[in-house]
Amino acid sequence: MSEAGRSAGVEAHRLVALADAHDERAAAAREAAQRWMIAHRTERQVAGTLAPLSACGFTFLHDRGWPGARRGSRAQIDHVLVGPGGVFVVDTKGWRDVSVAGGRLFRGQADVTDDLAGLADVGVGTEAVLAELGLAPGEVRVVVVLAGSAMDAVALSSLGGLVVVGERRASAFINGFGRRLTERQQHAVLGAVMAHFPPLGEEAVPRDLSVPDPVIEGPALLTVDEVADTFLAGMLAAPIEEWMAFLHPDQAKLVRRSFSGPARIRGAAGTGKTVVGLHRAAYLARGTTGRVIVTTYVRTLPDVLSTLLQRLAPEVADRVEFTGIHQFALRVLRERGHRVELKLPEATQAFNRAWAVVGRNGLLGSVDANSKYWQDELLKVIKGRGLTSFEQYADLARSGRRRRLGVDQRREVWRLYLQYEQNLRTAGVVDFEDVILHAEASLRERPLEGISAVVIDEAQDLSCVMLRMLHAIVGDRPDGLTLIGDGQQTIYTGGYSLSESGISVAGRGVVMSTNYRNTREIASFASSIVEGDEFVDIEGGPGRADAALAVPRTGPSPVLSSFASHAQHDAALVAHVRSLVASSVDAGDIGVLAATNRDAQALATALRAAGFGVVELTSYTGSTASLVKVGTIKRAKGLEFKHVLLGRVAEELLALTVEGLDDGARERREIERRELYVGMTRARDGLWVGCRNYTVSNSLVEGVKSSTH
Structure with a gap:
């Protein structure tokens, strides 16, 4: 073959190879284009399906840039919704044959969970940005919507609670969180969200934040019944207190803070420690596949917190266990076959x-x-x-x-x-202390599996062995143990230091310093009761109160009244409750507290006789009802009420000094005065204190309305 012939053959082969390569690339391009067209139609279809949410107060941001992506990138977030129920980052998928098992997502037999990891990270980053405003982390939800599917919402525990839901159920799911943010809060959040999720292309801001009229190819939009379900979901959602969804920015950031080992959060009464602990439990549950235990000494508080979490973060409520410390220890022993006769x-x-x-x-x-x-x-x-x-x-x-x-x-x-x-x-x-000792020994011999974190509220009330038992569950793992409490509110004997329990929080302590609950008048009145009081703090040595550096709210002065008999006292207490209700205070916002069960029962009887509905704290679970709450101060630890009436207070606890007390009696008096302080600081807006034979001139208390009957 001539040289020219060989050259022509080589060139022919080259051109054929080049044509094959072009054909291959063209086929790939057509396949990619088809996928993009399907994605485009899917996004438009889901946008139309979510349209009823506009009438529910939601603002839509469509086709937003992936946060942190380089300039010019086409990586996008399909939809971001901001509304009464929080922030929803929505990605649409045209996937079929989808199932969830073990907290992971499958398409047929293929595990596609990790394909969504980046999207879950977007949710974490958005939480961090909005925490600067005070939005609680749980109010940012990442939702994957399956086009054309009617699958119920399922949370993927392996991805921090990212939710997968069918298109036909998506709008009802989103609106089912009810009204958690005020309009002002929504506007503040929307501004931050728009900055965090930049528009794609050259457009600086969206011209129209409402849902466009969709051009849909494929399944029809929601039926009339499905649209009705969307609105009904919003109406049926239990109302939630605004403070649960929107915190002070310092509180919101503290919820998300990571600690390298056991940590302690402390602060004066009213600084929001219990609220932070509740949000932190939900946050930790979203970030792990294990369970989170929230425990405390008083049995009432776990029931109330459990009810609140069902409203606050229903998607993780089944993985957060609220339990009294003794109830937890008894369960451990029972499940392990250890029989104890607690009588x-x-x-x-x-x-x-x-x-x-x-x-x-x-x-x-x-x-x-x-x-x-x-x-x-x-x-x-x-x-x-x-x-x-x-x-x-x-x-x-x-x-x-x-x-x-x-x-x-x-x-x-x-x-x-x-x-x-x-x-x-x-x-x-056995006694209660034996129950704890037996459970601690069992847990040290065989640790409890499946527990990721333990959050202890009112930690100062637990014994040394109780802390050792709980520490044995999680050890010193990062974010494993969170102690929340205030040494000033210690109302039990037997002080000790954390070092005795083998726990160190060195470098992992946080002090909250703003009293968000009480008015200045209530805070000042309560503080005068324990002024100069010394107590043993669990971090070692004699403790001094963590005074609140700021008390933003003001209100009426507390009322202090003295009576010659219990009958006069109880009649005045009932009259004060009646006057509050007449002034449009809901009966469910009133707490009537006493030091002893006997006095609490007597006050409950007096209120019932006067026609008021009553719920005793021994059976209170946090459900909303227009019933006056009545119980002991110990039972009220960790709770708050708009108005508190402290009844049948021992007059000597309000005295400036009491002479002739030995060391034992002085110790008891100090504990009882701290208990009185706890009761007073449960009040948000108003405080009434009633006692017998009280002498105003012998009081530390200033700035109160005093009267003698």
Whole structure:
């Protein structure tokens, strides 16, 4: 073959190869174009399906740029919705044969969960940006809408709660969160969202933020019944307090803050610690596949917080367990086959018999004839720390107990303890402290699986062993243990330090300093009750109150009244409740609190006799109802009310000084005054305090309306 022939053959082969390459690229381009056209039609179709949300107050941003993408990038977010129910980042998919199992998403047999990881990250980044405004992290939701599907909403726990929902259910799902943001809050959020999600192309801002008239190819839009379902979902959504969705920016950022180990959040009453803890529990649940435990000493608070989370973050409510500390320990023992006979009457009898034999007529009785002091010593100091030998007790600092005990007195206390333990064994029963000790031992032997984080509210009320037990569940893992509380609100004996429980929060402590709940008048009145009070803080050493640096709200002065009899007192309390209701205060916003169960029951009886509906805190679960809430101050810890009436207050607790008290009596008085402080700071707008035989001239209290009857 000639040289020219060979050259022509090579060129022919080259051109054929080039043509094949062009054909291949053209086919790929046609395939890509087809996918883009399907995506375009899918996005327009879903936009039309979501159109009824415009009438529900939602603003739509369509075809927005991917946050942080380089200039000119075509990476886009299909829709961003801002409305009464929060912020929704919506991506549309034309996928078929979709299923969810184990918190992961499948198309047929293929696991496509990781394909959505970038979208989930957009949600996390948006949370961070909007936290600067104070929007709680849970109010940003990432939603994948499956075009043409009627699949119910399912959250992917492996992607921080990203939700997958069928097109036919999407608008009802979004509107089902109800009204969580005010119009002013929506406008503030919308501005930040528009800046965070830039428009695609050259257009600086969207000309029209409403849904365009869709041009749909494929399935018809929502039926009349489906549109009705969208509106009905909004009407049926339980109303939610605005503070739950919108926090102070410092609070919102604290909810999302990551700690390298156990952390503590503390601050004065009213600074929003419990609210932050609730949001943090939901936030931690979204970021993990495990469960989150929220616990505290008082049994009422977990029930209330559980109800609030059902409204606040229903998508993770099944993975957050709210439980009282003793209830949790009993469940652990029961599930592991450890049988315990918890019988408090028998346990009390066991102590009384030990006191009669060892204490009453002996050295301890001569030091303090009040057996309650010594019962607290056994339960809170010895068993609360898990002491097992006299040598441990002999060297113990006994933080928080004013009365000093010498070696001989401590030997008698130990004798009392041993007799009490023998009496318990003979009766075949245990006390609450034993339940905690048994559960702690079990958890140390075999840790609890599937728990990602533990959040402890009112942590200062827990014993040393309780903290050790909870710490054993999560150890020192990042964000595993969050302690929330205020040493000033400690109302139980037996102080200790975190170091005794093997927990360190060094470098991981946060102090909240703005009182968002109380008015200045209420905060000042309550603070005067505990002014100069010293307590043992769990971080070690004598504590001083974390004073609120700012109290923005003002209101009427608290009312302090004294009465010659309980009958006069109770009649005045009922009259004050009646006047509040007459002034348009909902009965459900009123809390009537007392120090003892007996007094709380008496006040509940008086209110019922006057025709008021009452719900006792022992059965209160956080449900909304126009019923006056009545209970002990201890039961009200962590709660708040617009108006609080503190009834049957012991007059000596309001006195400037009380002479002649020994160390034990002085310790009890300080604890009771801190309890009174807790009760007063439950009030948001108004506070009424009633007592008997109160002498105004002997009071620390200033700026209150005082009267004697």
